[in-house]
Amino acid sequence: MRIGFVGPFTYFENHFPEKWRTRSNILCLDVDEWDYSFLTRMINFRPDLTVFYRPELYPKKYLKSIPGKRVAFLSEPVQLVGHSETLESSLRSSVYERMSWDSYHHSIYYDGTKRSSIERRGWPINAYRPLPIDTSAFRSSAGRRPIDVAFIGKPTPHRVAEMDFLRSTDLKFAWVAHGLSGRALAALFRRSKVVLNIHADEMPSFEPRIYLGAACGCVVLSEPMGQRPEVMRESIIEYSGSLDYAGVKSALRLFNTGEPQRASELESSKLGVDRFLLDLESAILDQI
Amino acid sequence: MRIASFTMFKNEEAILGPFCDQLDEFFDVSFFVDHASVDGSALFVEDRLKGAQVFKLVADGYPQAELANIFSKLAFEIFEVDFLFFLDCDEYLPFASRSEFEKEIVKGKGYLNMNWRNVVPINLDGVDSFTEGFVTLPKPSKYTKVGISRKFYRSYPEMTITQGYHTVIGIPSNVHPYNISSIGLLHMPIPFREKYLNKMGASAKVVRDSKFLHENRLGVHWVEHDDLIKRRNLTDGDLNNIGLLYPEIDLKAKTKPTRLDFNFPYVRSRFDPGKLIEISSEIADSKSVSGRNRRELTLLDRSGNAVLVSDGGVISKISVENLGKNVMGRESKSEQAAVNRTKVDSFDPDEIQDRYIAPLFSLPRKLPLTAWGGHIPFLFVLFRNLKPACYVDLGVHFGASLIAAATAAQSYDLKADLWGVDTWEGDDHAGRYEGDKIHDDLQAFLDRSFSGVHLIRSTFDEARAQFEGRPVDLLHIDGLHTYEAVKHDYEHWLPVLSDKGVVMFHDISVRERDFGVWRLWDELKQKFPSLEFTHSHGLGVLFVGSNSLSDPYLRLMVEDARLFSAYRATVSQIAELLPLRSAYLATEVPVEQDVASPVGRTGEGDAQDVRRQLTDAQWALQHYKNQLQTIRQHYEGSTSWRVSAPLRYLKRLMGK
Numbered sequence A: 001m002r003i004g005f006v007g008p009f010t011y012f013e014n015h016f017p018e019k020w021r022t023r024s025n026i027l028c029l030d031v032d033e034w035d036y037s038f039l040t041r042m043i044n045f046r047p048d049l050t051v052f053y054r055p056e057l058y059p060k061k062y063l064k065s066i067p068g069k070r071v072a073f074l075s076e077p078v079q080l081v082g083h084s085e086t087l088e089s090s091l092r093s094s095v096y097e098r099m100s101w102d103s104y105h106h107s108i109y110y111d112g113t114k115r116s117s118i119e120r121r122g123w124p125i126n127a128y129r130p131l132p133i134d135t136s137a138f139r140s141s142a143g144r145r146p147i148d149v150a151f152i153g154k155p156t157p158h159r160v161a162e163m164d165f166l167r168s169t170d171l172k173f174a175w176v177a178h179g180l181s182g183r184a185l186a187a188l189f190r191r192s193k194v195v196l197n198i199h200a201d202e203m204p205s206f207e208p209r210i211y212l213g214a215a216c217g218c219v220v221l222s223e224p225m226g227q228r229p230e231v232m233r234e235s236i237i238e239y240s241g242s243l244d245y246a247g248v249k250s251a252l253r254l255f256n257t258g259e260p261q262r263a264s265e266l267e268s269s270k271l272g273v274d275r276f277l278l279d280l281e282s283a284i285l286d287q288i
Numbered sequence B: 001m002r003i004a005s006f007t008m009f010k011n012e013e014a015i016l017g018p019f020c021d022q023l024d025e026f027f028d029v030s031f032f033v034d035h036a037s038v039d040g041s042a043l044f045v046e047d048r049l050k051g052a053q054v055f056k057l058v059a060d061g062y063p064q065a066e067l068a069n070i071f072s073k074l075a076f077e078i079f080e081v082d083f084l085f086f087l088d089c090d091e092y093l094p095f096a097s098r099s100e101f102e103k104e105i106v107k108g109k110g111y112l113n114m115n116w117r118n119v120v121p122i123n124l125d126g127v128d129s130f131t132e133g134f135v136t137l138p139k140p141s142k143y144t145k146v147g148i149s150r151k152f153y154r155s156y157p158e159m160t161i162t163q164g165y166h167t168v169i170g171i172p173s174n175v176h177p178y179n180i181s182s183i184g185l186l187h188m189p190i191p192f193r194e195k196y197l198n199k200m201g202a203s204a205k206v207v208r209d210s211k212f213l214h215e216n217r218l219g220v221h222w223v224e225h226d227d228l229i230k231r232r233n234l235t236d237g238d239l240n241n242i243g244l245l246y247p248e249i250d251l252k253a254k255t256k257p258t259r260l261d262f263n264f265p266y267v268r269s270r271f272d273p274g275k276l277i278e279i280s281s282e283i284a285d286s287k288s289v290s291g292r293n294r295r296e297l298t299l300l301d302r303s304g305n306a307v308l309v310s311d312g313g314v315i316s317k318i319s320v321e322n323l324g325k326n327v328m329g330r331e332s333k334s335e336q337a338a339v340n341r342t343k344v345d346s347f348d349p350d351e352i353q354d355r356y357i358a359p360l361f362s363l364p365r366k367l368p369l370t371a372w373g374g375h376i377p378f379l380f381v382l383f384r385n386l387k388p389a390c391y392v393d394l395g396v397h398f399g400a401s402l403i404a405a406a407t408a409a410q411s412y413d414l415k416a417d418l419w420g421v422d423t424w425e426g427d428d429h430a431g432r433y434e435g436d437k438i439h440d441d442l443q444a445f446l447d448r449s450f451s452g453v454h455l456i457r458s459t460f461d462e463a464r465a466q467f468e469g470r471p472v473d474l475l476h477i478d479g480l481h482t483y484e485a486v487k488h489d490y491e492h493w494l495p496v497l498s499d500k501g502v503v504m505f506h507d508i509s510v511r512e513r514d515f516g517v518w519r520l521w522d523e524l525k526q527k528f529p530s531l532e533f534t535h536s537h538g539l540g541v542l543f544v545g546s547n548s549l550s551d552p553y554l555r556l557m558v559e560d561a562r563l564f565s566a567y568r569a570t571v572s573q574i575a576e577l578l579p580l581r582s583a584y585l586a587t588e589v590p591v592e593q594d595v596a597s598p599v600g601r602t603g604e605g606d607a608q609d610v611r612r613q614l615t616d617a618q619w620a621l622q623h624y625k626n627q628l629q630t631i632r633q634h635y636e637g638s639t640s641w642r643v644s645a646p647l648r649y650l651k652r653l654m655g656k
Helices: A009-015 A036-045 A060-065 A087-097 A112-121 A157-168 A182-190 A208-215 A245-256 A259-271 A273-287 B013-026 B041-048 B064-078 B098-105 B150-155 B193-209 B211-215 B220-231 B236-245 B284-288 B317-327 B333-340 B349-361 B373-386 B400-411 B436-449 B460-467 B483-496 B517-527 B552-559 B561-586 B591-595 B604-635 B645-654
Strands: A003-006 A026-029 A049-053 A069-074 A106-109 A147-152 A173-176 A192-197 A219-222 A236-238 B003-009 B029-034 B052-059 B083-086 B111-121 B134-136 B144-149 B185-187 B297-300 B306-310 B390-394 B417-422 B453-457 B472-477 B497-506 B530-533 B539-543
Touching (some): A003 A036, A026 A036, A036 A060, A147 A182, A182 A208, A192 A208, A208 A219, A219 A245, B003 B098, B013 B041, B029 B041, B029 B064, B041 B052, B041 B561, B064 B306, B144 B150, B349 B552, B349 B561, B373 B497, B390 B400, B390 B460, B390 B483, B400 B417, B436 B453, B460 B483, B497 B517, B517 B530, B530 B552, B530 B561, B552 B561
Parallel strands (some): A049 A069, A069 A106, A147 A192, A192 A219, B003 B029, B029 B052, B390 B417, B390 B472, B417 B453, B472 B497
Antiparallel strands (some): B083 B144, B111 B144, B497 B539, B530 B539
């Protein structure tokens, strides 16, 4: 079976199949938003199945020219029903409204907590599941972890307000705002004990970095996620209110028990991309 | 008594078996003119009939009458036959044997005719047409076909056979033809269902594409039939009516067919639907002579040498004598191929599909204005199989071949260096131009889209020095097209080719102005193994390196003309879709509009414009879908057979 993945490498390399660079039946393409002719390479590859991350980006004419089954994997947060739209959530919603839904045979949304919201909007989502993880890169290791707390994500007023205090503590804190993905990101997490999950705004969301961090054997300390994690629950701690020093210290103590690393070794493969592909294949067959 | 036949054909291999049985029975000499077939028709008749004389026609339009008169001269003055009949591949004599035929034709005064009698097979599937019999109408059609004797030909030197061979003009009005059969010439407009659909589609396309045919209302019945086919899903009843009343169309007519009381005793073969290839009949040869006098025609022998050129005027006896010399004593190329055939012990159909068929469907990242587009599919095949480490494009202009090569290298993950050499100033053939912007735009596109692709802005000779010690695996020569220039380029670059070296020559089919690639190609193909494509002005692929043909399948194609003919038909067919597929993708619709329906979100003026664009795009898409649908059904392994014929044909031959 020939499998294609399309998505901006910076954000989605973490979610491409395990060891894909050495597998001749898998082609992963980065996105060039200036020139969508990069998709001719996928046309020429003749995949049986292609997974599109950021499916709202691609022109219909290219999508329809790519043979095989096409799967849209939507990963932009949307506002819960009843909550007022922010400028950003409103923009995301309008992009999804205009997306070429009929170019995809199957659509997945990454956050099951938004099911009602999405159903109200009438978007044809077939399944809800978290983004799969390249478990060959995002895995636990026994190496040294010199970083106490790590965060990856762009700075927003909310995030700055939440995490600013960490600069003045004795904790070794690393915040990478942009440009780290794939093996480099996995290396950062594997050198960290606690990974923070602070939303861009205050909207509850189950971001991909939650499982990425947990898969690397970290404790993930998160703002409200809107749902319980399905795997590695012991490693993923939700807090309410504001992040504080005591909460972080408590997370560090949990890390030192070794439980998060064990949870990763036992459970992270359930989030692997290869496992996802197997599930997807049967889901699409069922759909047909 | 010596009797000859004359037949023009185009992509008729599927029905040639029974037709050749007939020629075997009744004729001593059979002249064929191949009007740019891309299936195996020419090779079939050459193999099947010892007396076959096959020529290839290069001409605009369909000069049936001119050829009938040229071949009358050849038949009577050089071959000195006694009678000549003009038959199409779907026409059959109503006689049981040669002796019965001879008895009738001597009765007239050398001017003979028969009315068409349209017949339709009871079984329209194709294979069992002659077993299950035919139906017909009580009366023959009003259309007639003629035959003439040498005596008649000599008696009326001004005589001219008309288009369609329906009658003879230039003779006294009191000279009338003798009808040699009350049954009539048995005409099968529908040998089988798919053949009819296929032929009408291809023939209608020729008419639609030819201004001359269109303006002169020639072949309009093909267009009418094709329109009907597109409008309606034809039942067997409809086909009966169509076949019986051909060329008229009246689906509501109350025909009362009866079983044909003639069982074709001389037919031993069956129709072969597996050899039917969906070809839209525009072939490069007719393109390559665009701009010529529409009455001008050239006849080529099997090696591609011109044996007769006519400007539409009177053909001299010397020309015909020359033609006669060229048709005598030729050895059979296909026999040669059979002797040399490479043995492929382990045949893997999946491998053939993966390496030789699937790459044909590839698209380049961009398709600039080009006359080269038809060769892009096979360029992908070459990259897939030869895996060149160094490719050089001599003559880049807008970059179509270089972009395609770069896309192919990228698609197959080749760590190749690709070079494009051009002055971007043009030449006498391409025209002169200021190429700074073309060069800069191309450079920017290549830099952004690929790695390892380099442009050299210089003459070919100047650039050559950069390749000392850098062996070239695949060289494409597409510069100035005079014989001297292309020969110089070839000889100058030959020393830098690697032992895997392959050279591509574009425009080998163009014989207008002072183009001379064809001449060099004729010389080189005698010296090296080669493959020759005739579409898109022709592409010659020359295997010069000692290890250039290490792939057994590629070698097999080079050695077996029939096998390659089938493959070439596939290439040509897929190539025809490429511009439309690429143009559709390249339509510059803003992503936002393309992703979603733009209608209703713009001002009224804009909306109309967008709707028009959308309609055009939808039309293009639908057209593309329709064509692709047919190919995909077979390509992706369905059970239907039409377009997969070449592939199955390849399998069959390679499996021997």
